[in-house]
Amino acid sequence: MHELSIAQSILNTVLQEKTSRQLPHILKIVVHIGALSDVVPDALKFGFDAIKQDTALAETELHIEIIPVSGHCKACGNDFDVQNFVFTCPHCQSGQIQMVRGDELHIAYLEVEETPSTGTDSS
Amino acid sequence: MTAQVKLEKKVLSENDRLAADIRQQLKQYGVVALNFVSSPGSGKTSLLERTLSALKDELNIGLIAGDVQTENDANRLRQAGGRMVQPLVTGGACHLDAKMITRVLPEFDLRRLDLLIIENVGNLVCPSSYDLGEDMKVVLISTTEGDDKPLKYPGMFRRSSVMVINKIDLLGTSDFDLERVKANARQINADLKIFEVSCRTGEGLESWYEWLRSLVGNNHQK
Numbered sequence: 463m464h465e466l467s468i469a470q471s472i473l474n475t476v477l478q479e480k481t482s483r484q485l486p487h488i489l490k491i492v493v494h495i496g497a498l499s500d501v502v503p504d505a506l507k508f509g510f511d512a513i514k515q516d517t518a519l520a521e522t523e524l525h526i527e528i529i530p531v532s533g534h535c536k537a538c539g540n541d542f543d544v545q546n547f548v549f550t551c552p553h554c555q556s557g558q559i560q561m562v563r564g565d566e567l568h569i570a571y572l573e574v575e576e577t578p579s580t581g582t583d584s585s
Numbered sequence: 586m587t588a589q590v591k592l593e594k595k596v597l598s599e600n601d602r603l604a605a606d607i608r609q610q611l612k613q614y615g616v617v618a619l620n621f622v623s624s625p626g627s628g629k630t631s632l633l634e635r636t637l638s639a640l641k642d643e644l645n646i647g648l649i650a651g652d653v654q655t656e657n658d659a660n661r662l663r664q665a666g667g668r669m670v671q672p673l674v675t676g677g678a679c680h681l682d683a684k685m686i687t688r689v690l691p692e693f694d695l696r697r698l699d700l701l702i703i704e705n706v707g708n709l710v711c712p713s714s715y716d717l718g719e720d721m722k723v724v725l726i727s728t729t730e731g732d733d734k735p736l737k738y739p740g741m742f743r744r745s746s747v748m749v750i751n752k753i754d755l756l757g758t759s760d761f762d763l764e765r766v767k768a769n770a771r772q773i774n775a776d777l778k779i780f781e782v783s784c785r786t787g788e789g790l791e792s793w794y795e796w797l798r799s800l801v802g803n804n805h806q807k
Contacts, residue, residue: 464680464711471596479592489587493596500713500740547739548772557775561743567596567714576586 465502468567469509473519475569480518488522490573496529496566498547503528531564600715603683607690607718614695616647617804618703620717622741623725624734625707628751630658631784632725632793633704634665639794641666644801647693649673649703651681658704669693680711683718699801709738721746728752729759732766735773742773747780749793754783 476491495501503526510524531544537556549559595601611618621629630650637646647669650659659672671689673681681703693701703719705712724745726734729752735742742748748770756763763781770777780796782789 464678464714467678467682468596468714471599475594475596475598476592479590479594483590485590498740498743500710500738547736547743549743549775550772557771559775569592569594569596571592572590573587574590576588 465505466509466513468501469506469513469524472510472524472569473513473517476519476522476572477517479572485572485574486577487575488519488572489575490523490525491519492525492527492570492573494527494529494566494568494570496564497531498561498564499567501567527570529563529566532562533559534562536560597714597716600683603687604716604718607683607686608720610690610695611701611718611720614698615804616695616698616701617800618701618717618719620703620705620712620719620722621725622705622709622712622722622745623707623727624709624730627707627725627727627730628784629704629707629725630661632749632751632782633662633667633702635784635787635790636702636794636797637662637665637667639790640797641668643798644699645669645697647671647698647701649681649686649689649701651675651685651704651706653677653679653706669698675706679706679708680715681705681717682715686717699805700797709734709741713738713741713744723747723749725749725751726766728755728761728763730761732761732763733769735766735770739773742770742777745774745777747778749780749782751782751784753781753788754786 495503507524514520533544533549534541535551535556536558538554540551540553542552550557623629648662648667649671650662651673652658653675656672659670662670671692673685673689703717722745724741767779780793782793
């Protein structure tokens with residue numbers, strides 16, 4: 463159950479960004495979680511919702527997108543989706559597979575309330 | 586109306602930054618670092634006890650013994666001949682992170698070390714996300730566990746470079762199939778280097794020691 467510390471890192475990072483970039487109200491945080499990243503989405507969301515209270519992100523939703531695992535075969539150059547974590551090239555059966563996606567633990571983007579052109583005040 | 590603000594930031598970027606600092610420091614002093622991971626009870630401490638007793642006069646080995654509670658493992662490792670053993674009690678946390686390593690690293694005289702072994706908390710999930718600045722992860726599995734464990738914890742087996750199968754003296758007393766566990770592990774990670782050992786009888790340990798010697802030797806030649 464390390465999702466709480468992951469949630470804390472997300473919260474800290476976004477709070478920092480909000481201050482440094484003077485962002486308006488943040489509606490949504492979109493994170494990309496690779497299928498092989500060993501993070502349980504429900505636990506992460508639960509943890510985030512628990513610790514966001516009493517912060518500037520109390521109303522912010524954590525949205526999680528799961529990134530499936532894909533690989534590149536170093537032997538024949540084939541790019542393919544890795545099914546059931548079997549890192550074997552379906553074309554040439556080689557096991558020399560470079561993981562292309564599926565390892566992510568990224569904050570991809572934030573959805574913020576669009577403010578009038580000056581962007582300083584929110585009403 | 587909403588607008589999107591691109592971030593593309595790693596969640597664990599702070600951990601990764603600290604891990605990169607640790608890696609840089611270890612490299613500067615020519616220290617090889619291994620991060621030992623496994624389920625509770627696979628025999629991490631037993632393997633390290635054996636390793637320390639066998640190699641203490643050849644290599645300067647530093648140990649960071651991570652545990653949720655107690656310094657029992659650190660005490661066992663000192664009794665086995667470990668002169669540079671640093672306990673790291675997480676007080677509940679299920680994994681070690683780079684910040685914890687940064688805190689204990691100054692306890693070691695890196696100029697005198699050949700090898701730093703970090704014994705992580707017994708857990709095959711959480712430690713896999715946290716880079717500790719190691720050169721490689723070594724994952725242990727024992728013959729009293731399921732031979733499908735690599736398939737159940739693919740993240741850890743994919744990120745590890747070495748797999749040590751312990752308790753081979755007990756083969757045949759359970760349904761654990763040695764060939765099947767190796768096939769399962771290689772399906773996740775074809776490059777895994779595999780050792781088969783028994784920390785109780787000593788079987789297979791010589792090739793493990795030899796590998797550690799060459800790992801340190803190659804590093805010194807660099």
